Amino acid sequence: DAGVIQSPRHEVTEMGQEVTLRCKPISGHNSLFWYRQTMMRGLELLIYFNNNVPIDDSGMPEDRFSAKMPNASFSTLKIQPSEPRDSAVYFCASGRDRGNTIYFGEGSWLTVV
Amino acid sequence: AQKITQTQPGMFVQEKEAVTLDCTYDTSDQSYGLFWYKQPSSGEMIFLIYQGSYDEQNATEGRYSLNFQKARKSANLVISASQLGDSAMYFCAMREGYSSASKIIFGSGTRLSIRP
Numbered sequence: 001d002a003g004v005i006q007s008p009r010h011e012v013t014e015m016g017q018e019v020t021l022r023c024k025p026i027s028g029h030n031s032l033f034w035y036r037q038t039m040m041r042g043l044e045l046l047i048y049f050n051n052n053v054p055i056d057d058s059g060m061p062e063d064r065f066s067a068k069m070p071n072a073s074f075s076t077l078k079i080q081p082s083e084p085r086d087s088a089v090y091f092c093a094s095g096r097d098r099g100n101t102i103y104f105g106e107g108s109w110l111t112v113v
Numbered sequence: 114a115q116k117i118t119q120t121q122p123g124m125f126v127q128e129k130e131a132v133t134l135d136c137t138y139d140t141s142d143q144s145y146g147l148f149w150y151k152q153p154s155s156g157e158m159i160f161l162i163y164q165g166s167y168d169e170q171n172a173t174e175g176r177y178s179l180n181f182q183k184a185r186k187s188a189n190l191v192i193s194a195s196q197l198g199d200s201a202m203y204f205c206a207m208r209e210g211y212s213s214a215s216k217i218i219f220g221s222g223t224r225l226s227i228r229p
Contacts, residue, residue, distance in 0.1 A: 043219040050214040104158035
């Protein structure tokens with residue numbers, strides 16, 4: 001069974017550009033989480049979905065960030081416009097109801113210069 | 114509000130010794146789950162072990178065990194017979210409730226270094 005798939009793995013972009021990160025959860029999983037990891041702030045939960053519906057987006061840092069899950073097999077996290085302080089590793093993770101874990105993708109390493 | 118605390122930023126342990134990584138949590142929910150993940154230098158997040166709040170026995174997975182003390186709200190990870198490959202960041206995490214509609218939050222992590 002394929003794991004959580006994230007793309008791109010690495011992205012370097014200029015300040016002000018739009019960045020779109022993509023995630024394909026594990027088939028059959030009904031929850032999806034977006035996390036951001038930095039040295040200063042650790043692993044922060046940005047937003048999570050259940051059955052494609054956003055449940056809690058209180059972790060989204062500001063209006064420049066948005067996330068969608070148009071169907072059970074795809075989600076995007078968009079940053080527009082990007083800023084250098086957005087540089088981080090962005091993880092997507094998925095899980096299923098009453099499951100005892102969530103599975104992480106390999107992360108998208110974003111650098112904004 | 115739920116909260117996870119890992120008070121050990123870093124630890125050094127001699128190879129083959131056992132090591133305990135501390136984790137305390139705070140929640141008002143009676144139903145919750147506790148997780149431990151390992152993050153090696155390559156960056157991936159690897160699930161290690163899970164403990165449900167109603168589980169009567171401590172969870173074990175190979176060399177990993179979870180010392181669950183509900184009254185003290187602690188869920189320490191014990192690694193027996195440590196190996197060089199255990200050097201990594203370790204994160205404790207918690208989910209309130211058992212539904213997939215519940216959020217999962219992580220502690221700040223402990224960097225474990227194993228000395229040969």
